[in-house]
Amino acid sequence: MKPIKRLAVIGLGLIGGSLARALRDAGKVEYIVGCGRSVANLEKGVELGVIDSFTHDVAEAVSDADVVFVSVPLGAMSSVFEAFKGHIKPDCVITDGGSAKATVIEDFMQACPEYAAQFVPGHPIAGTENNGVEASFATLYNNRRIIITPIDQTSADAQKIITEMWQACGAEVIEMGVEHHDEVLAATSHLPHMLAFGLVDMLANLDEHDDIFKYAAGGFRDFTRIASSNPVMWRDICVANRRAVSELVFSFAEELQSIGELIEQGEGESLLEIFENAKSARDAYVDGLDDK
Amino acid sequence: MKPIKRLAVIGLGLIGGSLARALRDAGKVEYIVGCGRSVANLEKGVELGVIDSFTHDVAEAVSDADVVFVSVPLGAMSSVFEAFKGHIKPDCVITDGGSAKATVIEDFMQACPEYAAQFVPGHPIAGTENNGVEASFATLYNNRRIIITPIDQTSADAQKIITEMWQACGAEVIEMGVEHHDEVLAATSHLPHMLAFGLVDMLANLDEHDDIFKYAAGGFRDFTRIASSNPVMWRDICVANRRAVSELVFSFAEELQSIGELIEQGEGESLLEIFENAKSARDAYVDGLDDK
Secondary structure, three states, rough: OOOOEEEEEOOOOOOHHHHHHHHHHOOOOEEEEEEEEOOHHHHHHHHHOOOOOOEHHHHHOOOOOOOEOOOOOHHHHHHHHHOOOOOOOOOOOOOOOOOOHHHHHHHHHHOOOOHHHHHOOEEEEEEOOOOOOHHHOOOOOOEEEEOOOOOOOOOOHHHHHHHHHHHHOOOOOEEOOHHHHHHHHHHHHHHHHHHHHHHHHHHHHHOOOOHHHHHOOHHHHOOOOHOOOOOOHHHHHHOHHHHHHHHHHHHHHHHHHHHHHHHHHOOOHHHHHHHHHHHHHHHHHHHHHHHO | OEEEEEEEOOOOOOHHHHHOOOOOOOOOEEEEEEEEHHHHHHHHHHHOOOOEEEOOOOOHHOOOOOEEOOOOHHHHHHHHHHOOOOOOOOOOEEEOOOHHHHHHHHHHHHOOOHHHHHHHOOEEEOOOOOHHHHOOOOOOOOOOOEOOOOOOOOOHHHHHHHHHHHHOOOOOOEOOOHHHHHHHHHHHHHHHHHHHHHHHHHHHHHOHHHHHHHHOOOHHHHHOOHHHHHHOHHHHHHHHHHHHHHHHHHHHHHHHHHHHHHHHHHOOOHHHHHHHHHHHHHHHHHHHHHHO
């Protein structure tokens, strides 16, 4: 791919900052403008060399851009897209990093359907529990998967540019249907986050919470890591992907109810079966990762 | 403390093997005999220098021992204690590594109450998801907490010997009531394991399970690490601590049901409150760890 002349990153956090850094390191971008609300964060971005300049005005940020990457919480997507109207160049390509795709596409089509051919909805399957441009790093996408969910209107050229952009960051790009994406992500990411947030919330509300956290072993730290994620981002994801997420949360509540009954009744054999099934699935999953 | 002349480790896995290695490294043990069922594992223990010799016979292993450490799954404790009868020296001290204490004490008092004064029930809050003597390492207990739950009969001398033994491994020893231990551990360890096992089991049973595991992000690996734990050990823990664990599993199923309803109804503000509460509790817990 030819380097991107001007990249606009709307929402300069872990996800947007890491894309900027990765493209910069790969020599695949000439100029990066950052856009967001926090002056301190944007100034930090310039200081760290992640972006070249910044603005708080979305219209200004995108007006000369060749590629626009939107990495704001899902609840803020709509107002960003509204601000695009009349400011996107005809050959500019727009993509995003939203964790639920149906809602982003809906917001986009309501706000600026005239740019539909230039829009390639995407979702990088990468992240840490940390936020802000300081948490970003150039290798975040290295060997990770990026799911893109093109819409009917998405042009082949636009899709090619975004695919190559992510490949330049070391990522593998995979195309998926919108609904399938939202269901798979509800299972692998949104549900686990609900369990981690829910567990820590429940334990924090118990009387003996001091002792509980004091005597938590190593496994607890890993298990609850995702409960340190950004609450606003996760509120938005839940609301955006509410159908798929609530369905899975209810199914899991039922699964837990059955497990609780097996434990109460001391049904060792049935419990063993569940644990063995889980262990072999999880071990196989990790072996699969090691292959990469 | 004076070095232990003869240590018997009944059940030579991660927990027992790591105690043996730590005491050996600290110069606090002269001779270690391992006891278990798997010849291959015990031979590996000798080869790695973790133990000096081994036997499959519990009575033989403990007959000359000065300290006996029992680290078998909870379901096997009872038969180990039965084998003690008539073979424990008067000055020998017995301890264990069981993750639930009420049941171990009950098993002990049924099998060999004559040794009650020599028994110091214990639980090292340490571990990894790996099993077997090969997974053991000398620093497992370094800077970790060991909970001991002495019974009324436990002699002060016995408690002192076990306390100093763990301190020699770099651990901090904390005394706790039996019931309180079992409740705290149900919350911090047993419940999280049920969530991890239950989640992976449920996902593995979904139609699209291949895609689900394929597109799981980094957080999923950490979140499900404990689902790779030993299924037999965890079946035994659930059955042993069934009252406390099942209660918490039911409470959490209810918490999830409420979270699911909030998501379904798009109640962003209430969700945000839960997530923020969880994040601050978890961040505070991790900050506390860093102090250690």
